[in-house]
Amino acid sequence: MNGAQALIRTLTRGGVEVCFSNPGTSEMHFVAALDAVPQMRGVLCLFEGVATGAADGYGRMAGRPAAVLLHLGPGLANGLANLHNARRARTPLLAVVGDHATYHKRYDAPLESDIDALAGSVSGWVRRSARSADVAADAAEGVAAALTPPGQVATLILPADVSWSDGAEPAAPLPVRAAPGVPGATVRSVSRTLRSGEPCVLLLGGAAARRPGLEAASRVAQGTGARLLCETFPARLERGAGIPAVDRLAYLGEFAAGQLSGARHLILAGARAPVSFFAYPGQPSSLVPEGCEVHVLAEPGDDVCGALAALADEAAPDAKPLLREAERPEVPDSGDLTGAAAAAVIGALLPEGAIVSDEANTSGVWLPGATAGAPPHDWLTLTGGSIGLGLPLATSAAVACPGRPVLALEADGSAMYTPSALWTQAREGLDVTTVIFSNRSYAILNMELDRVGAEPAGAAARNLLELARPGLDFVALATGMGVPAGRARTPGELAVQLRQALAEPGPHLIEAMVPPLG
């Protein structure tokens, strides 16, 4: 069989069963081979940033990689920002980048570019298959690389002639290295610190943001008095009633400083030592308080949950986790549709088992509080800070978890990066409800302009920060891509439309008309 056929069969044997695709001519043999391997589901995306963001969301929810099929260097370039987010999320993901035939590259045809340089900037593993006889083994290695704890982007560069030439055979999956356990000495050392009587903060990240990690961490906190925090942008945070609640470290350094204030020891479990998202004149880059010692219980690639469980047994053997009580806000029965009111509506109606893709940015500051006691759900965030991830993440969460409702909570500015994710939702009939927080502004930049100490914005500066003139009509945009949509101007309208969207199968969009900052 040809290289493309062997590649796809190797992927499905390795548990890679979805390929988010935006192919071109050099990928046509891969496309043609899909019909021979029905175990592989090809999902068409109209832009590569949708495809890569979708592969990220799939990996976060399925715990195994999706493939993403990209067309040469420019296709990879279009998908690169969301691969950056996937790299920061440590998502297992296999990017397959078609390339010109090996013998064609030296002719520098128009689409020729430095694929390797781009791939290297986001991938933990890069391989260029040289022959059709190699591609299956390369693919098996790529899948194993993607799954190597804590997970990473692996990129396989697939020349067209490697794809179309015969002489290939599928390869069996390779074993995946397990996450290394944390030495007992480390656990005992951290335990001693926790029991020293000095103020401790336990900062959770990666796998620790899932239920087993949260329960172990909560036992530690209950037994030792340590404060719990979660990294600012977790890839996947399990939360809601019956799960230990943990606040995320704030995006704004001033607020993060308050959360960490007084800590004498900062213990990292799958998280990195906190740093400011941006630099600000006169502000420190590190968020670790002066005089606070940093201890690493577990690196992101370690067995973080095992380490937390061992730590709980050591430091707090009799403690029980503190589980969040069920609690929901009421739907506000009057007043404006502020960000706070919209959050209350969402908190009131969030269904059990929901997957929330949160790219609501400034409009979303009330969401964590309003949903903290809702039925158990997963919360996916913008790990790498590159906006345009929310709609693709939601799309693929629904592909990975067909029985679960998915909610995309999306800022208007960010939505315009990858809007065609809505089309893929419509085509695939996915149960995704998108709420656009339409404040007609890059609100976060209005805030940041002040925080970086720039002079007050004049007309020319304001012109680059606001999205009015003309206003974006997301109802028209969604409808134009086959997604039924409505506009909500009051909390009551939002509640009615959200109930209906959640009750009906398939995708829906609600444009929530919220004020710029509040």
Next chain:
Amino acid sequence: MNGAQALIRTLTRGGVEVCFSNPGTSEMHFVAALDAVPQMRGVLCLFEGVATGAADGYGRMAGRPAAVLLHLGPGLANGLANLHNARRARTPLLAVVGDHATYHKRYDAPLESDIDALAGSVSGWVRRSARSADVAADAAEGVAAALTPPGQVATLILPADVSWSDGAEPAAPLPVRAAPGVPGATVRSVSRTLRSGEPCVLLLGGAAARRPGLEAASRVAQGTGARLLCETFPARLERGAGIPAVDRLAYLGEFAAGQLSGARHLILAGARAPVSFFAYPGQPSSLVPEGCEVHVLAEPGDDVCGALAALADEAAPDAKPLLREAERPEVPDSGDLTGAAAAAVIGALLPEGAIVSDEANTSGVWLPGATAGAPPHDWLTLTGGSIGLGLPLATSAAVACPGRPVLALEADGSAMYTPSALWTQAREGLDVTTVIFSNRSYAILNMELDRVGAEPAGAAARNLLELARPGLDFVALATGMGVPAGRARTPGELAVQLRQALAEPGPHLIEAMVPPLG
């Protein structure tokens, strides 16, 4: 003054007066500084691919660079595909990429990534400003680098603290090296070849596709019998009544082979030796016919038009250029709205001085013929093959040439890469008329699937090549971004709507419902 202020003043002194922008926090001092320098026009784009594609179109039409302001590595990544197209167009363009403060980079904050690797893949010049005192000199050098013949992408990486720190002063523009003249011996050698009596083809590219180059080349052809061709995807081709007509080398190798058939000598004037766009099994990569000798009259960075004029004087001193006669098709008064009929309508109505951004792909094969005798106009093409350029190019052509009508002829699949260019057209009130060739298919891939020798497409393969289910409603999409739009189902409807769009100021969109291949 701070680095940002000195940078912007240096740019405007150097003739850079438009900045297509999608800024973030690290660029806020640049944004704030715009109010102090009214000579710089900031144009907001909702996605970086729009901003970079727009900077490409501006550079092609203005002959001097626009700046494009991008947010860190992910912002550059989102704009990279259209910088690839700009690189292939040899467009003078200055990318300003904000970065974290110099001292913040080692903290590996979420948005940290390898900007230099990405910039290097598309830029002929890359500089990372180290201090605010350096940034103006760096910027002056970057502008001169962008303008160095034949033109290139120059990238200035601007750390946030370099932007916000004081101690900077504007710098004067640097001299730009002129395009080197071609030695007389080369001209005489090519002239001897042309007069040898053996079949010659003169292949034009770059600056030779403008009127002076075309007139000189036409004199050569008239005087020597050489055939004239233009590179497949010229950055800017002047054409129409009163200008020498030149066919473009065909995209499909089979057709290109026919155009070059029998040539004994291929003379390159600003063009590269032709290669196949993609590799196909059993087909040659080079399109130079067997036994045909290649001669370089002028490299793209040489004084191509001067070389052609000297060649004309040498080889054909008495010849006159053959100017295209005025000729327009009729608007078809019946029949379906095929690609051919749509092209006839456009040929019938194309206004004098129009700028055409052509990304119509398969639907556009009838356009060159139907518009060849229309009033003089410029034709901009997809130089690097990375789709998603057409709408941004049209947007900025209108910014660069406010008195001229702009027509974007756009395939539906390609339009979905950078649709928010329409919003920028609406915001800036630009005279752009977009015709979407809505065939609901990646038609070119259906063709290529067969050409690469893949097996016939089954259902899974076809699923990745067609854009129906759901159909895209471009009227809704345009309206949602503030651009008045209509749908044309017959040639007559297209004519009525096109006349009206061209007569009214501001942007318009017409969705032309054409069949998949024909």
